[in-house]
Amino acid sequence: MTQRSISNANRKGRARAGLKTLSVAAFVGLAAMTAGTSVLAQQGSPFSTVLKINDAVITQYELDQRIRFLTLLRIPGDPVESAMKGLTNDRLAAIEAKRVNLRLTNEQIEAGMSEFAARANLSAEQFVAAISEGGVAAESFRDFVANGLLWRELVRAKYGSSISITEAEIDRAIATGTRRLDMQLLLSEIVIPVEGDPSNALALANQLRRDITTEAGFASAARRYSASPSAGRGGRMDWVPTSEIPAQLVQLVLALGPGQVSPPVQLPNAVAVFQLRDVIEDTTAKPPAVSVEYAQLMLPNTPSVFAEAETLANRIDSCKDLAAEARGLPQDRFVTEKKPVAAVPQDIALELAQLDPGEYSAALTRGGYRVFLMLCAREPQLESEGQAINRDAVRAQLQSLELEAQAGVWLEELRSEAIITTP
Template sequence: MQLNVTLFTRTLAAAALTVGLTATAFAQGMFSPAIKVNDDVITHYELEQRIQFLTLLRAPGDPVELARKALIDERLRMQAVRETDIEVTDEQIKAGIEEFAQRTQLSADDFIRALGQGGVQLETLRDFVRTGLAWREFSGRTFLEQARPSRMDIDRAMAKDTESNGVSVLLSEVIIPITPETLEDAEALAQEIASIRTYEGFAAAARQYSASDTRDVGGRLNWLPLNNLPPPLRPVILALKPGEVSAPIPLPNAIAVFQMRGIQEIVGPAPRYASIDYAMYYIAGGRSPEALAAAQALKARVDRCDDLYGIAKGQSHEVLERVTQAPGAIPRDVALELAHLDDGEVSTSLTRNNGQTLVFLMMCGRTALPNEGVSRDDIANRLTQERVAQFAEAFIEKKRNEARIVDQ
């Protein structure tokens, strides 16, 4: 339910953009060329569809520029693929769509339906997946052998993994809840907060606008290991200098803005986790005073996640979720809250069901990923994947520099 609502929110946010783009596409000839990449054409319709697709997914950045670059790169990739015997079957595309949908925690059918409601056609998704699968096969065939690490490479990587220090960051946060009705105002507010340049100003904004449990202390978080944060956010946070504020970061049902207050190296190996165990108990009423009061009363009654089973007894099984996931698989908003929770601690910052349900989020425990448990094969596979991706990106960059790319 959570991500259906999120996609619906995104759909509403993109509606005005869709109308304008669609009118432009028809005025210019919907299937007329927008960009030529060597002998291949990208039509206005394809460009519009990709913009809408990225808008619905709330990809960070300008969706117009992102769509243009993505479609150009995909044309270059498929030009390389056409020189091989690589073919992608309908069965592979179907499996690829299911894999992509899983990242949004929707079934393939629900994901396709949500995209359709936002104006994105099924064939657009199929083309996107087809290109990705073909390029994955091409990259493996072309770069795999040269990407394989040597014994010395693996030795160095294992030593680095074992001995490397990590980074700890001191952040302040503002978490702005959103609903379809408040999305536009929330985005404008987030942009305004992102322009703040003082610690005092950011703390005041957190006290006034944040839905996080940290709002009463000006949004200030304690020191936390960078590895606790969701992987996609780590480079965003590391790029900040003390006093700087991040651009707004989209989350399910919320927008986050962070201010860097400090950064330091962790003495000893950086903590890494194989999985995180957490529980979510759902309270009707969203962020109403009654729901928040119920959450505070519940907080006083439970000391560990197992206590929630007694609370949920006799209620619908949907009222309580106990989840164990790898860090990279946890929804971003949940992962951000878990990042600063210790075992048995609770957050009541999140909502679901279009803001109508309050999430009582409890950290149950983290399972460490000790360095001695990482095999040489694990290290070799990781290095190989990283190098294949690097070789593939360098290949496309060269093709892009050599290509004839003309805006029509």
């Protein structure tokens, strides 16, 4: 894939209504929460059943409330589809919680509501008042939070004790965090204006997503329907770094293959769809400073030295083990150092760049010796002295990711075992 340079001045100087108006977080402040953004599902009695999961039901009222709530939060994707999926997951969780006799206390639910509201810098009372202006009842918000908490407790109870994060996994996570994962995206956009009820715009966006299979087709639709300044260019945008795009949209777009079109994304007064045209690594951002700790054991450079190095590597797993092997040798035969990468000799730095902690290289020589070079650790270089990486926090994050993966598999199992019918 070809690397391309980007002019920040040119990129930022162009209007990108879709990306620049999307909320960075999944929550918006009081000013954005207005009744005009609400959307209703199919009309019918509010107490009619729209879906049945085993003996539990989802009513039209619950579906309407969840759609309104997701719309106010401006969650990417089709709010009707997301609402139905979310409510179905809630019922599956509730059925399982009843089976194992798991219940939440009022204190747990209230704490969860406060935590959720705090993400929008509001108290729970302020958040409830804000969403009420958009037609969302306090009970619907409470149910949303309670169901999320219930599922989390179920997952922790089922998988929490079985997940063990090793020190090596923490080391790899820390090392990975020092490597550049930024990318640049080449997108096209169609921004459909909305005045009041966005249902028609959402319907059009979903139709475009189904019908468009080529870049030419997307460009034609952009010229016809898009209100963005990019419409005259067939919706084509310049290269944009992922760091400048809200995280939710990045996830949505990176799930696409080249030429595919995203689900609808709700923006203030608009609905948008995006087509991914290309993606490359972002080489424009400044890489993070990194420090490395490494050990060097000098081995006599005999014809059998590589076999000896491999035998040694099979006996040890870490720099601590290597230090034990070097015990009793002259001081200059075994050295450990920790330095910023910029201060490491270039030949050593190039070898270390190819290693994970605990791996070795025997490619270098020094003064008649073959260097057994082992990487001990690779870490972000801290800005101030005395700081340390919080390994417990890294461990907790890895556990959370593992729980999330296990939860996804379990939820699909519950869904496949349930009897789900529509009236």
